[in-house]
Amino acid sequence: MKENDIRFAKLLLLVNAAVPAALLAWDAYHHRLGANPVNFAILTTGMSALTFLLLTLAVTPLRKITGLNWIILSRRTLGLYAFCYASLHFLIFFIFDRSLSISGTLSEMVKRQYLLMGITGLLVMVPLAITSTNAMIKRLGGKRWRALHRLVYVAAIAGVIHYYMQVKADVRQPLALAAALAILLGYRLMVYSRRPKPTPAATPAIKSKIAALSDSGK
Amino acid sequence: MRAGILAASAVATGTIYRHLNPVGKGKVNTPLIQGVSAPPVIVDASGFRVADGQTSLQDITHYNNFYEFSTDKEVVAPAAASFKTVGWQVSVEGLVRKPKVFDLDELLKISPPEERIYRMRCVEGWSMVIPWVGFSLFKLLEVVEPRNEAKYVAFETLLDPKRMPGQRSDVLIWPYVESLRMDEAMHPLTLLASGLYSRALPPQDGAPIRLVVPWKYGFKGIKSLVKIKLLALQPRTTWNEFAPHEYGFFANVNPRVDHPRWSQATEQRIGELGRRPTLMFNGYGEQVAHLYAGMDLRANF
Numbered sequence: 357m358k359e360n361d362i363r364f365a366k367l368l369l370l371v372n373a374a375v376p377a378a379l380l381a382w383d384a385y386h387h388r389l390g391a392n393p394v395n396f397a398i399l400t401t402g403m404s405a406l407t408f409l410l411l412t413l414a415v416t417p418l419r420k421i422t423g424l425n426w427i428i429l430s431r432r433t434l435g436l437y438a439f440c441y442a443s444l445h446f447l448i449f450f451i452f453d454r455s456l457s458i459s460g461t462l463s464e465m466v467k468r469q470y471l472l473m474g475i476t477g478l479l480v481m482v483p484l485a486i487t488s489t490n491a492m493i494k495r496l497g498g499k500r501w502r503a504l505h506r507l508v509y510v511a512a513i514a515g516v517i518h519y520y521m522q523v524k525a526d527v528r529q530p531l532a533l534a535a536a537l538a539i540l541l542g543y544r545l546m547v548y549s550r551r552p553k554p555t556p557a558a559t560p561a562i563k564s565k566i567a568a569l570s571d572s573g574k
Numbered sequence: 575m576r577a578g579i580l581a582a583s584a585v586a587t588g589t590i591y592r593h594l595n596p597v598g599k600g601k602v603n604t605p606l607i608q609g610v611s612a613p614p615v616i617v618d619a620s621g622f623r624v625a626d627g628q629t630s631l632q633d634i635t636h637y638n639n640f641y642e643f644s645t646d647k648e649v650v651a652p653a654a655a656s657f658k659t660v661g662w663q664v665s666v667e668g669l670v671r672k673p674k675v676f677d678l679d680e681l682l683k684i685s686p687p688e689e690r691i692y693r694m695r696c697v698e699g700w701s702m703v704i705p706w707v708g709f710s711l712f713k714l715l716e717v718v719e720p721r722n723e724a725k726y727v728a729f730e731t732l733l734d735p736k737r738m739p740g741q742r743s744d745v746l747i748w749p750y751v752e753s754l755r756m757d758e759a760m761h762p763l764t765l766l767a768s769g770l771y772s773r774a775l776p777p778q779d780g781a782p783i784r785l786v787v788p789w790k791y792g793f794k795g796i797k798s799l800v801k802i803k804l805l806a807l808q809p810r811t812t813w814n815e816f817a818p819h820e821y822g823f824f825a826n827v828n829p830r831v832d833h834p835r836w837s838q839a840t841e842q843r844i845g846e847l848g849r850r851p852t853l854m855f856n857g858y859g860e861q862v863a864h865l866y867a868g869m870d871l872r873a874n875f
Contacts, residue, residue: 364576367580368579368580368583371580371583371584372583372584372587375584375587375588375591376587376591379588379591379592383597388597388599389597390597390598390599390636390637390648391598391632391633391636391637391647391648391844391845392637392647392700392842392844394842394847395700395842396595396597396648399595400591400595403594403595452847452848453842453849455848455849464837467832467837468835468836468837469835470835521835522835522836524698525641525645525745525746525816526641526645526743526745528745
């Protein structure tokens with residue numbers, strides 16, 4: 357891909373990812389968020405956060421499967437959008453549902469496991485957003501940066517559980533998100549389990565032992 | 575060229591967003607109910623007409639919990655739009671001297687329609703103020719003459735997955751069933767509603783006839799009633815059976831007893847910004863608290 361095309365692809369992503377927020381603001385301004393606008397805004401920003409988290413996690417598998425290496429360039433933008441939507445989600449809850457009461461928000465969080473789960477997911481993303489710049493990647497070094505950014509798995513798992521826990525009865529949507537997340541994490545587990553072993557000499561010895569054990573059992 | 579691609583992609587994303595996050599809106603054109611007696615709102619000991627500002631017809635009819643059509647409150651109205659109620663009958667049976675299958679018209683003639691302005695508090699933490707049209711359930715029960723052994727009244731919604739598409743999913747056990755203790759059922763506040771805002775009930779609000787029990791969480795107000803049965807023993811009820819630790823049989827509005835997963839201390843009144851405190855028995859304590867005298871409301875939630 358030409359550099360020009362890559363820049364355009366980045367712009368496409370930047371604009372499209374902002375569309376839900378723009379429409380939400382537009383609809384709010386025109387009083388078109390339905391009967392329960394606060395709830396609607398909390399729900400749509402939360403869904404957007406989860407969607408962008410899953411998209412972020414889909415980049416690496418897609419790149420490896422398709423060989424389109426340039427899509428890695430979208431990962432930071434997707435991750436930052438996930439963080440922005442999650443922050444917006446929390447802010448709307450804090451401002452309109454909790455009426456800006458810090459004590460009211462904290463006491464509610466301690467009592468409700470689904471809120472605890474949600475805030476865990478959001479807080480875990482804070483260091484990831486802070487260390488998302490090129491300068492920070494250089495400062496931390498690739499290895500440490502990658503280790504730190506595995507926290508995104510925690511954020512996604514916490515986010516999906518947070519959604520599942522507050523649904524009253526119809527769990528089809530959270531389960532669909534959980535299934536998508538399971539596939540994305542399962543792919544990584546598979547890759548991890550197939551990685552070249554550091555001590556290949558041990559492997560045949562263990563294999564022959566297992567073979568001997570299963571033979572004697574017959 | 576690129577500007578075109580950019581615009582088209584944004585429109586596509588916007589369309590997907592709108593599809594995934596529907597907002598309920600639409601018109602209500604059910605027939606007007608003739609002869610509704612609507613005296614001026616005077617707050618009296620009856621609790622029949624509260625002075626709170628009424629929720630708009632638009633919101634009452636486009637923000638509905640009615641899983642028989644959809645589990646999405648904003649989608650119930652369009653999903654129920656084609657629901658027909660011609661030839662509707664309600665069977666009143668069980669421990670009564672005069673069991674009877676009523677045609678809807680016949681049932682509605684038992685007592686003249688009254689306007690009752692009630693608060694409605696959903697167990698999810700939001701509330702409305704609704705001008706219902708109907709009459710007290712006890713007037714129907716008096717017609718069928720309950721026997722002394724009758725201690726509970728069981729209610730049942732229509733079971734017809736063809737007309738109620740939500741019943742094709744197993745999210746709840748169908749048909750929806752609810753129940754009241756006999757004294758609760760005989761309380762004058764307990765309403766058989768056939769309309770709201772002087773119009774026949776739209777399908778999404780429980781057409782053609784439903785129960786309204788204003789001091790209890792909204793899920794006790796069973797919709798699209800086809801059967802009322804008087805019993806000696808407490809029957810199973812849908813939400814209580816679904817999650818017994820979360821939804822009790824009584825389900826009286828109580829700000830001091832939280833749902834295990836969320837607080838019941840405050841509520842989002844639809845049409846208002848910010849939450850307001852929830853009132854004990856939804857503000858109907860004066861009328862109903864005596865029904866529960868001596869009962870542990872924490873254990874019997």
